[in-house]
Amino acid sequence: MKLLTVPIFFSICSFVKCSVNSVTPSISSNEISDNRLNKSQASESNGSEKSRQPVKLNMKQGLLMNQLLAMYTLGEESNQLCKEHSKELNVGLRALEPWALKMFDSSSKLQAGILEGNLFEFGAFQQCIQIYRDTNHGPIRGKFCSLKVKPDMNLLQKILEFRNVSRRRFSKVYQFVSNAALAWSVCIPDSCSTQDVFRHFSKTFYSLSEGLNVTVSLRDKDCVTIFDDKPLSATELSIIVFLLGFIGVVAVASLLHIFYFTSDEASDSKLVSAFSAYANSRRIFSNGPNSDLDCVHGIRVLSTCYVVIGHRYLMLMFFPVVNSLKIMDWVLYYRSTAITGGTLCVDTFFMISGMLVSVGFFSEVKKSHGMNWVLFYLYRYMRITPPLAVVVLCYSTLVHHLGSGPVWHEMLDILQKPCQEYWWATLLHVQNYVHPFPLCMTQAWYLTCDMQYYFLSPLILVPLWKCPVFGYINFVLVYALSIASNFYFAWINRYDGGVPVTNQLFSTHYFQHHYIAPHTRAATYIIGLGVGYTVHKTKGRTIQINYATVASLWMISIATMLASLVGCHTFHEESHDYNRLEAAIFISCSRSAWTFGIVWMVWACIHGYGGPINYVLSSYLFRVLGRISYSIYLLHMLMQYLMSGAAKMPGYFSDFSALYAAFGDLFIMVVIGFAFTVCFELPLIRLVTMALKQGHAKVNPSKE
Structure with missing residues (x-):
């Protein structure tokens, strides 16, 4: 009563x-x-x-x-x-x-x-x-x-x-x-x-x-x-002036390029072309020659869309909704595994990144009979970090002026405060060990892991280059060690299978010490390094496979990917009793199983067995969107956090409302991502390229 x-x-x-x-x-x-x-x-x-x-x-x-x-x-x-x-x-x-x-x-x-x-x-x-x-x-x-x-x-x-x-x-x-x-x-x-x-x-x-x-x-x-609602500080005003000044330089360079220069590569117009929004827009929309790896554009773009959709669901779980307990029922439906198991799309990124790094490495050593290691490391760091630094700068200073509301200050504790204190860990790509909670730019954990894997990739690539037999053995041992590490930490910490469904996900021990930990996530990147080596060795060769085998491999890969995706559903069922061995095996092997399905997809597209799938993934639209996908990845959670944190009323959780909002996010982020790519990402990358590669052989690592 x-x-x-x-x-x-x-x-x-x-x-x-x-x-x-x-x-x-x-x-x-x-x-x-x-x-x-x-x-x-x-x-x-x-x-x-x-x-x-x-x-x-x-x-x-x-x-x-x-x-x-x-x-x-x-x-x-x-x-x-x-x-x-x-x-x-x-x-x-x-x-x-x-x-x-x-x-x-x-x-x-x-x-x-x-x-x-x-x-x-x-x-x-x-x-x-x-x-x-x-x-x-x-x-x-x-x-x-x-x-x-x-x-x-x-x-x-x-x-x-x-x-x-x-x-x-x-x-x-x-x-x-x-x-x-x-x-x-x-x-x-x-x-x-x-x-x-x-x-x-x-x-x-x-x-x-x-x-x-x-x-x-x-x-x-x-x-x-x-x-x-505090006024802008002197530091914040300086940052705004800097950003507006940078955009002003882009505008002036664009006008100069349109009216005074005709060739992007002329010695007197390279700097203007680097800043020109007109020239950078043409680079984004250029068709360019076809490549065996064109399918990667589609896989990257679809994976980015998957990430944006998944994070929109997270926002509905993290921020108030009028039917939050409905999420407990939603988890029991198999359709929910498209989101709860959807973190596998990050392993797609790892595999593609490893593959492109490997392809670029072996192409360079074959052409130059060696590797400029300073350039190998420095170019990668400078390729990824300057656009990231611009976003971190905005996170650290200007974000709190962009809204208000009942949960605004709680949101800032997650979004802005970590960047104000640990921005350096993000830019040095060490935050997954230095400060795993809360992260500065939550999605930047992937960039941190990817950078660390890139720096360590020669441990696998050099043996494959210098002594293939030893390289094969080394590759298998390193991959097995990664799987064993994943299994060991899942076992000793008694993790349940799959990612926890909770509005406190980022504060869980699983997320901080397993999900974003490089030593437990390396297996799929290692697979990518091996795939890149195979692509390099088979380049230009025709590999004949009968249609029955091709059809069987397609069905096996699809079945494997679906099993990895929906397998986490079992662990949410009320009737399921926790089994330590079962959970540890699923956690340590499901991501590799998904990745092997992606490997076959890429290999089939490269060697002419992709059919309509290759046609779609290699389409011009995906090429264009692929060139702005990095900016979309950097910025999308900022927009989602701001919209959710500034809400003046609770939302409503359902698949329809989540997807409706997510597709709105995607549309907006294509526009914002394009503007950021043209105004900041490409100018910064072009400047880095001009500074580092002048007088040196061109290195061509992957573009994330």
């Missing part, structure tokens, strides 16, 4: 507004308009004293009004100004003054769908922080605070029983609900401190939930006023 007291009480309180307004004289639209100008708002507050007289209420309405005021106006304030402003709010609500009604209206009332997981009541953030009232005790402005009411595990387990979540399955969904908390938003005068707010509302919540074990919390960063 005590559990029902809370919703009944708040339902009554939320009804008071309608009850009171039914006996209130009508208020003109001009009086309640949302005018931000302080002068007009101040003039609204200078009405006659008669307008401040409380509205006449009957006994029941008066009783409810007293309960409402006891709930939403503070008591026992720590400073005199807060006490006076709370009295003003009390008087204003009794007189139904517009500014006071806005303050009450901005605060939470008990929402529907709590048993569906609608735990975050956003209130009216923007309305609250724009409130202004001039009084004899100084101006009153709105302060928006979000309190967290967290139940203990026993209470949470009882609530989940309403959704037929058995105690056995509770252990499987524990990670998803372990940090569940009811978020309650309130709007109070900004003169009141966080401690005043916490003292009043925690006392209220504890009295209403007597007999239930709940914990109420409120941090300083959970309270926001209009003054929290």
Whole structure:
């Protein structure tokens, strides 16, 4: 019965507004308009004293009004100004003054769908922080605070029983609900401190939930006023000037290139061509000669799209939705494995990267009979890092000016704060060991691993070049060591099969010490190095395979990839008992199994057995999109975080809403990715190329 007291009480309180307004004289639209100008708002507050007289209420309405005021106006304030402003709010609500009604209206009332997981009541953030009232005790402005009411595990387990979540399955969904908390938003005068707010509302919540074990919390960063929107600092202004100046150089170079230069490669126009948006756009849209590896463009683009879609699903899991508990049911459907098992697309990137590095390496040593190792390492680092540095710079400085909202500061703790402290680890590509949580640019963990693999790739490539027999043995041993390392860490840490489905994914031990760890993810990159060596050795050769064998290999590869993708579903089923050996084998081998399917796809396309698949993957559209895929990869999570963190109301989780948003992300990111590639990525790469390769033999490692 005590559990029902809370919703009944708040339902009554939320009804008071309608009850009171039914006996209130009508208020003109001009009086309640949302005018931000302080002068007009101040003039609204200078009405006659008669307008401040409380509205006449009957006994029941008066009783409810007293309960409402006891709930939403503070008591026992720590400073005199807060006490006076709370009295003003009390008087204003009794007189139904517009500014006071806005303050009450901005605060939470008990929402529907709590048993569906609608735990975050956003209130009216923007309305609250724009409130202004001039009084004899100084101006009153709105302060928006979000309190967290967290139940203990026993209470949470009882609530989940309403959704037929058995105690056995509770252990499987524990990670998803372990940090569940009811978020309650309130709007109070900004003169009141966080401690005043916490003292009043925690006392209220504890009295209403007597007999239930709940914990109420409120941090300083959970309270926001209009003054929290800080002006640009000198450093931020300098960065904006630098970025605009860089774009200005691109614009000037574009005009010079169009009107004064005709050849991109002329000695007097190389620098202009490097910055010219016109020249760089032509490079993106150029058709170019056909290559045996053209199918890689399509695989890269589709994998990038897969990543963007998967991260959109993550945003719906990380940020408030009205039906968050629906995700527990969604996991039980096989269709969910397209997302929960979709992390395999990252292994596609690793395989392709390793293959292209290997092909480039053996082509260079065959042509030059040697390798310029300084250029080998330096070019790769300078190819990847400058565009990454531009994005990290924006993460570290400008991001907090791009939005606001009830969960904005929580989002900044994940998005901006790590880059402010550990930007150097990201640019040195060591953050997966130095600071695995939270990561600066979450998706940059892949670039970190890929750079580390690239630096270590000669341990496999040089033996294959100098002594093939020893190289084959070395290749097999290194690959086996990677699989063994993956199995060992999965075994000793008792990881369940697949990636955990939780809104706390990035803070899990599995993500920090296994998913992004180079020593457990290297197997698929090593496979790529071997495939690149094979492609180099068979270049120009015709390999005859009968159609029955080709069809069989296609079916085997598809079946293997599907098994790797949907295999994680078993580990989410309630009836499935944890098996340590089974989980460790799946974790250590499923990514390689998926990659072998990709290997056959690439090999078949190269040697003429790809059919329509090769035609599609090698199409001109994928060539164009492939050239901007790096920029899309760098920027897409920034946009997704900003959109989710600045939300003023919770979302809704479903496959349709996720895919609808994801395809919107893709469309926007193609536009933004193209602009970033033209204005920053290609100019920086061209400058690096001109600086490093002048007077040296051309090295051609892969472009990520």
